[in-house]
Amino acid sequence: xVSVKSLLASAALCIGVVAPVWAQAPExxxxxxxxxxxxxxxxxxxxxxxxETAAEIINESVDLDVIQGPxxxxxxxxxxxIKLVFADHQADPQxxxxxxxxxxxxxxxxxxxxxxxxxVAAVVSQVAERYQVPFLAADSxxxxxxxxxxxxxxxxxxxxxxxxxxxxxxxKDMKDKKNIGVDQVAFFYEDxxxxxxxxxxxxxxxxxxxxxxxxxxxxxxxxxxxxSEVQQLKSAGAPVLMPSSYTTDAxxxxxxxxxxxxxxxxxxxxxxxFAEQAFLQAVGDKAEGIISRSSFSLDxxxxxxxxxxxxxxxxxxxGKDLNDNSARQLMAVLVMADAIDRxxxxxxxxxxxxxxxxxxxxxKTIMPxxxxxxxxxxxxxxxxxxxxxxxxxxYRSVWPFETASRPVVWPIPGR
Numbered sequence: 001x002v003s004v005k006s007l008l009a010s011a012a013l014c015i016g017v018v019a020p021v022w023a024q025a026p027e028x029x030x031x032x033x034x035x036x037x038x039x040x041x042x043x044x045x046x047x048x049x050x051x052e053t054a055a056e057i058i059n060e061s062v063d064l065d066v067i068q069g070p071x072x073x074x075x076x077x078x079x080x081x082i083k084l085v086f087a088d089h090q091a092d093p094q095x096x097x098x099x100x101x102x103x104x105x106x107x108x109x110x111x112x113x114x115x116x117x118x119x120v121a122a123v124v125s126q127v128a129e130r131y132q133v134p135f136l137a138a139d140s141x142x143x144x145x146x147x148x149x150x151x152x153x154x155x156x157x158x159x160x161x162x163x164x165x166x167x168x169x170x171x172k173d174m175k176d177k178k179n180i181g182v183d184q185v186a187f188f189y190e191d192x193x194x195x196x197x198x199x200x201x202x203x204x205x206x207x208x209x210x211x212x213x214x215x216x217x218x219x220x221x222x223x224x225x226x227x228s229e230v231q232q233l234k235s236a237g238a239p240v241l242m243p244s245s246y247t248t249d250a251x252x253x254x255x256x257x258x259x260x261x262x263x264x265x266x267x268x269x270x271x272x273x274f275a276e277q278a279f280l281q282a283v284g285d286k287a288e289g290i291i292s293r294s295s296f297s298l299d300x301x302x303x304x305x306x307x308x309x310x311x312x313x314x315x316x317x318x319g320k321d322l323n324d325n326s327a328r329q330l331m332a333v334l335v336m337a338d339a340i341d342r343x344x345x346x347x348x349x350x351x352x353x354x355x356x357x358x359x360x361x362x363x364k365t366i367m368p369x370x371x372x373x374x375x376x377x378x379x380x381x382x383x384x385x386x387x388x389x390x391x392x393x394x395y396r397s398v399w400p401f402e403t404a405s406r407p408v409v410w411p412i413p414g415r
Contacts, residue, residue, distance in 0.1 A: 027083040028074065028346050030336060031103035033096055033114035033124055034329075036088035039222050039248045042278045043116055043325055044088065047139070049318035050326035051084055051113070054333035056313065058082050065306050067338045067364050074337065076344035082337050085109060089120050096120040100127040110346045111136065113332050116325070117246075118142035118194040125153045134339075134352050138332030139325050141271075142197045146377040152348075154355050154374055156335050157328045158383035160194075160270065163293040164201045166385040167242070167268055168209055170399045177401060180410055186215030186238035186264070188229065188253070190245055195221070198244040198270050214238035222248060226256045234262040239411075241266070247273035254283040265411035266291065268387075275324035280393065287390045289412030294388045296327035296367055297397035299405040307366045322366075323395070324388075331365055335372060368403070 032051055034044040057064060059081045061072040073079030085107050089096035096115055103109045111134040115121040121140035128135035129150050137145060137155040141163065146155055171182040187202055189195035206213050215236030219229045241264040245253060250273030269292040273279050280287050298321050301308035311322050343354035360372040371382035387399035391406055398408040
């Protein structure tokens with residue numbers, strides 16, 4: 001006769017054999033490091049709303065034609081949910097280092113996403129490398145980030161070489177297709193890795209295209225005054241200004257330009273602060289006509305309605321529309337969840353292997369990207385940039401001309 005103890009032991013053994021891994025882990029924890037306070041606080045607040053919107057798409061039964069849209073939870077993990085844990089780096093690389101270590105050692109995150117400021121991303125990704133935790137750069141664009149030989153670094157967004165190349169291709173198209181030549185530019189850039197990398201690339205491209213650099217102004221990030229720098233730009237007299245600044249500096253630049261009567265024919269910005277709703281609200285009609293590189297344009301919803309549906313989900317949380325930054329942040333969570341789902345595991349090395357094999361068609365995203373595929377450095381090679389312009393107080397896609405929703409306005413009205 002078989003004892004009850006034997007039956008229980010056999011049942012336990014059977015359960016152990018057939019019980020899926022996710023039975024012990026109903027939630028997969030992802031750490032998010034963004035600026036939630038300080039000068040970049042609004043960016044971090046918007047990032048949180050965007051990433052929570054992505055988590056809703058993943059965790060709930062939301063029938064949207066994007067990756068992780070159909071169905072609730074991660075299918076290969078038995079419907080496991082994504083849990084996001086947020087940390088504030090305050091735009092301070094050392095604070096970012098401490099927060100990354102805390103998320104890894106205390107919260108036991110399976111992956112990290114961040115970090116907007118490239119200087120912070122540089123440090124956080126090194127921490128992730130040391131602990132062998134996948135780090136996905138959602139919104140940090142310095143090209144040096146993916147050229148350090150890191151094995152656990154990935155980036156969905158385009159980097160500033162790709163963005164700057166798009167700007168100079170735009171100038172060529174303006175000459176070839178609209179007979180408008182750009183032969184002089186002025187650079188204005190902050191002194192962190194974002195600004196200096198951006199200016200180095202643009203300086204090189206200007207030389208290759210025989211475009212004169214009439215002004216080359218580096219300034220201290222978060223400076224209380226830009227009067228001297230704007231006076232130098234005005235004296236240089238370049239018809240096109242190419243700034244690389246975060247939000248508070250972008251606002252101060254436009255206000256100072258207005259005070260000093262500096263009016264270039266065009267402003268073609270390296271996004272960041274120039275693609276934020278807070279910037280538009282702060283400078284009002286001074287933003288009209290400004291062109292910015294971007295990874296996203298909301299008016300793409302005219303051709304792809306799913307973008308509008310996701311924007312409405314985000315707008316319910318944030319009270320505003322998706323923009324270049326928040327769209328990239330939202331997509332990063334979806335891409336990471338897709339990799340975890342394909343891995344069928346919460347183990348770091350399994351997620352890394354799945355990220356390396358990522359192959360997502362552009363029409364399964366909300367971006368104008370060709371696709372999402374990471375090369376051996378972890379860079380997404382399909383992150384195709386666009387240019388947007390503020391027209392009637394709204395960002396509109398204006399380049400590439402073939403896919404633009406509106407014709408570009410040149411020069412800035414009133415110039």
